[in-house]
Amino acid sequence: xxxxxxSPKYLFRKEGQNVTLSCEQNLNHDxxxxxxxxxxxxxxxxxxxxxxxxxxxxxxAEGYSVSREKKESFPLTVTSAQxxxxxxYLCASSSGGPYNEQFFGPGTRLTVL
Amino acid sequence: xxxxxxxxxxxxxxxxxxxxLNCDYTNSMFDYFLWYKKYPAEGPxxxxxxxxxxxxxxxxRFTVFLNKSAKHLSLHIxxxxxxxxxVYFCAASGHDMRFGAGTRLTVKx
Numbered sequence: 001x002x003x004x005x006x007s008p009k010y011l012f013r014k015e016g017q018n019v020t021l022s023c024e025q026n027l028n029h030d031x032x033x034x035x036x037x038x039x040x041x042x043x044x045x046x047x048x049x050x051x052x053x054x055x056x057x058x059x060x061a062e063g064y065s066v067s068r069e070k071k072e073s074f075p076l077t078v079t080s081a082q083x084x085x086x087x088x089y090l091c092a093s094s095s096g097g098p099y100n101e102q103f104f105g106p107g108t109r110l111t112v113l
Numbered sequence: 114x115x116x117x118x119x120x121x122x123x124x125x126x127x128x129x130x131x132x133x134l135n136c137d138y139t140n141s142m143f144d145y146f147l148w149y150k151k152y153p154a155e156g157p158x159x160x161x162x163x164x165x166x167x168x169x170x171x172x173x174r175f176t177v178f179l180n181k182s183a184k185h186l187s188l189h190i191x192x193x194x195x196x197x198x199x200v201y202f203c204a205a206s207g208h209d210m211r212f213g214a215g216t217r218l219t220v221k222x
Contacts, residue, residue: 004156035212042117042202042212043157090156099145099164099206104156 003027004105006091011110013078013085021076021108023091029103030096032074036060037088037107046089049074050096078110085112116140117205119213127221132190134216136203139184143205148177148188151200151215160201161188193220 004025013019025032031050035043045058049068063082068074074093078085088109092102118137126132134148144165149157163170163177163186170177176189190197198220203213 006156009154040122040214042115042119042214044212045209048209092156101147101159101162102210104149104158106156107154109154 004091004093004103006089006105006108009106009108011108013110013112015112016080018077018079019085019110021078021089021091021110023074023076023105024072025074025091025093025103025105026072027093027103028071029093030071031094031100032068033092033094033102034058034064034066034074034076035090035092037090043090046076085110115214116143117203117211117213119201119203119216121216122214123217123219125219125221126193128195129192132188132193132197132218132220134188134190134201134203134218136186136188136213137184138186138205138211140205140207140211141184142207143211145206146177146179146186147204147206147210148175149202149204149212151202157202190218193218195220195222 033048034046047066049055147162151157200215
């Protein structure tokens with residue numbers, strides 16, 4: 001089955017630790033995205049990548065880093081510099097361009113203790 | 114700066130009645146609009162979209178209306194079913210895609 005997988009579903013980390021969230025897709029999509037969802041807010045774009053080995057900052061990139069070494073994978077690292085890391089993180093992919101719907105993974109809920 | 118706004122955080126309707134979810138946007142460069150549906154602890158799934166060259170798009174029980182002059186779009190669900198209970202996100206696309214905060218729809222049996 002084609003789709004997007006995110007792991008783990010729930011993640012707990014101590015304050016000050018870096019943590020990496022996994023996102024894999026087998027849809028052969030060029031573009032991949034990371035969003036953050038907080039209560040009462042829409043999905044806010046953290047980083048996106050239109051092609052392998054290239055990525056751009058979204059609206060709230062501070063305290064996050066990404067890599068895109070393979071078309072299928074777009075991991076997100078939440079660094080200790082992110083002041084409020086506890087949130088629900090969503091990864092998405094699309095065929096690319098602004099007129100194609102994005103397909104979302106199931107999300108990872110990160111809780112920093 | 115929220116470019117896409119869903120001013121109603123929640124909506125409750127009776128099964129069989131119409132659900133109307135509203136969305137406003139501020140950026141006139143947006144020219145493609147989408148609605149996503151999200152269940153708890155899951156990622157959003159695409160529901161329906163509309164291009165700015167149209168004012169209506171229908172897919173089964175779901176219809177999206179676009180009023181470009183008012184920068185407003187709405188999603189109509191008729192008839193509403195309990196399984197429609199979810200959070201609905203409006204999204205607008207131009208150079209990039211922006212999402213609203215979502216409206217939680219509850220359909221009561």
